[in-house]
Amino acid sequence: MSDVKLYPFIEGKNLSLCALNLDNIKLYASWENNPEVRKYGRNLFPILAEDFKKAFEESQGRIPREIGLEVWHNADKKPIGYVGFNFISWADKVGNIGLSIGDPAYWRQNLGFEATCLILDYGFNELNLQKITGNMYEMNYGSWKICEKIGMKRELMLKKNAFVKGKYVDEYEYSIFKDEWNQLRQKFDYK
Numbered sequence: 001m002s003d004v005k006l007y008p009f010i011e012g013k014n015l016s017l018c019a020l021n022l023d024n025i026k027l028y029a030s031w032e033n034n035p036e037v038r039k040y041g042r043n044l045f046p047i048l049a050e051d052f053k054k055a056f057e058e059s060q061g062r063i064p065r066e067i068g069l070e071v072w073h074n075a076d077k078k079p080i081g082y083v084g085f086n087f088i089s090w091a092d093k094v095g096n097i098g099l100s101i102g103d104p105a106y107w108r109q110n111l112g113f114e115a116t117c118l119i120l121d122y123g124f125n126e127l128n129l130q131k132i133t134g135n136m137y138e139m140n141y142g143s144w145k146i147c148e149k150i151g152m153k154r155e156l157m158l159k160k161n162a163f164v165k166g167k168y169v170d171e172y173e174y175s176i177f178k179d180e181w182n183q184l185r186q187k188f189d190y191k
């Protein structure tokens with residue numbers, strides 16, 4: 001893994017969002033398979049580095065329905081996770097956020113929050129989405145606390161909608177609209 005920041009796309013205060021880098025697919029696979037990291041994600045099956053390569057190749061030349069960006073730590077000069085949209089409906093102008101700070105050493109340092117602010121800016125003010133959503137399980141406190149800190153609203157609670165670690169758990173969906181974000185963003189120090 002190189003400490004040279006490749007393909008920077010969006011600059012934040014502590015993080016940059018970069019185009020995904022094929023040289024780092026082994027690192028991405030290590031995050032996805034880490035039991036601590038995938039605990040509240042949706043990856044139930046082992047992932048190979050080659051799966052990332054295949055996904056890159058399949059995404060070429062078509063309008064993307066998903067967008068992934070590497071989360072780069074500016075001070076430590078290394079990738080620590082990724083963020084983007086799991087799904088975009090261009091007709092409805094709605095996107096659903098995906099976020100993983102893949103290296104647990106970087107959890108609880110406000111970096112998930114910063115990455116989410118950067119992706120909201122990108123989604124609303126570059127891609128011109130009108131609504132952005134985020135889904136998570138009830139016990140993924142970090143994930144829904146980020147949404148609440150931003151001012152996203154809990155729009156849905158789906159009772160016992162997922163089977164996680166041996167029990168059925170509730171799932172939440174948070175959302176925010178473009179005009180709401182553009183009012184709120186001025187409060188936050190993420191650029």
Ligand SMILES: CC(C)(COP(=O)(O)OP(=O)(O)OC[C@H]1O[C@@H](n2cnc3c(N)ncnc32)[C@H](O)[C@@H]1OP(=O)(O)O)[C@@H](O)C(=O)NCCC(=O)NCCS
Binds near residue numbers: 041107113145
């Ligand atoms: C969930 C995740 C994105 C949180 O990222 P993070 O960088 O640790 O979160 P932040 O440091 O920005 O925290 C934002 C807020 O949530 C709180 N928080 C974060 N993790 C928490 C936890 N495990 N329990 C309670 N509160 C938590 C922080 O204290 C902070 O609140 P505060 O500013 O009031 O103190 C990160 O743990 C992760 O990537 N996990 C693995 C993958 C995953 O679960 N992704 C989400 C799938 S929906």
